[in-house]
Amino acid sequence: QQQVKQSPQSLIVQKGGISIINCAYENTAFDYFPWYQQFPGKGPALLIAIRPDVSEKKEGRFTISFNKSAKQFSLHIMDSQPGDSATYFCAASKTGSARQLTFGSGTQLTVLP
Amino acid sequence: DTAVSQTPKYLVTQMGNDKSIKCEQNLGHDTMYWYKQDSKKFLKIMFSYNNKELIINETVPNRFSPKSPDKAHLNLHINSLELGDSAVYFCASSQGQASEKLFFGSGTQLSVL
Numbered sequence: 001q002q003q004v005k006q007s008p009q010s011l012i013v014q015k016g017g018i019s020i021i022n023c024a025y026e027n028t029a030f031d032y033f034p035w036y037q038q039f040p041g042k043g044p045a046l047l048i049a050i051r052p053d054v055s056e057k058k059e060g061r062f063t064i065s066f067n068k069s070a071k072q073f074s075l076h077i078m079d080s081q082p083g084d085s086a087t088y089f090c091a092a093s094k095t096g097s098a099r100q101l102t103f104g105s106g107t108q109l110t111v112l113p
Numbered sequence: 114d115t116a117v118s119q120t121p122k123y124l125v126t127q128m129g130n131d132k133s134i135k136c137e138q139n140l141g142h143d144t145m146y147w148y149k150q151d152s153k154k155f156l157k158i159m160f161s162y163n164n165k166e167l168i169i170n171e172t173v174p175n176r177f178s179p180k181s182p183d184k185a186h187l188n189l190h191i192n193s194l195e196l197g198d199s200a201v202y203f204c205a206s207s208q209g210q211a212s213e214k215l216f217f218g219s220g221t222q223l224s225v226l
Contacts, residue, residue: 032213043203043217087154093213103156
């Protein structure tokens, strides 16, 4: 059972454009939603995370939008840069439970120069 | 200094062989994990250890045996390797079971021929 569904599988954006990656979850007990960034040959690294008490969280060019009623959340990358080219994973878990982190299937982002 | 380090980076072996992957973290964390990333980049937890004790053992063939000599190390031994074991294996750590932030190593790409 795939508890976190992520789309699109791949995304190509021009430099300076906006990249949007979407995720939907099923388990209403989830209350922690991180995004991880993975460069080729490296492990995933935490990029930004949100809890359902807010609808949006912004860190630099990266923003998470959260819709609790729809059980959806998305990552927006503003002014996308070639250095942002990576695979992005959404994930979800219950607070205080990294061992139960469920990952989405990943989105390969390519930002063209 | 690398926070979570795995060796080897690449492992190519014949079917039926036994191999080990080593992981060490210098973050002072007490919870460590093994994740498997398949060819489609899907990340799935295999094992979790807290203070050298196994706390998660997902549905993984018993050919896979984790060993934690101390809380800074978590090794993965695989017996009788099969073609389907080919994947990238990531070690990760977190500050306690209640912590949500995972720190990943750079992965070990295992190819079974």
